Structure formats: C-alpha cells, structure tokens
Amino acid sequence: RRVQEMESASRAVPQAVFVAIVKTIGHLITVLTALSLVVAFALGNTTAGWWVMPVILLLYGLLLLWCTKSDVGEGSFQSVSVLHLAKPSLHTARKPMKVRLFGGLRKRRK
Numbered sequence: 001r002r003v004q005e006m007e008s009a010s011r012a013v014p015q016a017v018f019v020a021i022v023k024t025i026g027h028l029i030t031v032l033t034a035l036s037l038v039v040a041f042a043l044g045n046t047t048a049g050w051w052v053m054p055v056i057l058l059l060y061g062l063l064l065l066w067c068t069k070s071d072v073g074e075g076s077f078q079s080v081s082v083l084h085l086a087k088p089s090l091h092t093a094r095k096p097m098k099v100r101l102f103g104g105l106r107k108r109r110k
Helices: 008-043 052-067 082-086
Strands: none
Touching: 008 052
C-alpha cells in the first residue's frame, strides 16, 4: 500500500535499475552461451546431448531480453540538438544588425 502512495518518479528509479540489471543479465547469458556453442562447434568437443544446456540457456537469455524490451523504443536517451535549443522564439527574435567592417552601423532597411 505504501508503494502505491509513492510518487511515480520515486518508483521509476528502482524500477529502471532493476530492468537494466535483468537486461544486462539477459545480454550476458545470450552472448556467453552463443560463444560457448561456437567454440564447441569449432573444437569439435561434442558428446551425445551436449547441446541441451546451451540451447536452454540461450532461450532463457533471449526470453529475458524480450521481457525487458522497451515499449518506448531504443531512443530513450536521445541527443538533443544544440541548435534546436538555441533557436530564438518569435517574441525574442530580432533582425540582425548589419555592421561595416571598418565603419559604424549601417541603417537598417525597413
């Protein structure tokens, strides 16, 4: 009950950490199991039924990755263009003044 009364921002941090840890474990299991399968094939070190455990681990790692995929997309941390942020609004935008290189200010054309 107390968890439901907490602000959503306070609940989001532990949730994000938990999802990141589970996703990392899924990546590790998937990559290491795939590497194990490749090495076993390359060395020819196979016996009857050797493939059962690596395939189950590979499927478990893929399941973890699938369960922790983001609904928003992979662009959660998108870079923001500085030019987009620095773009002046309509209220503050002014015409730039034209300046002579060796002289004073030119008159602005209206």
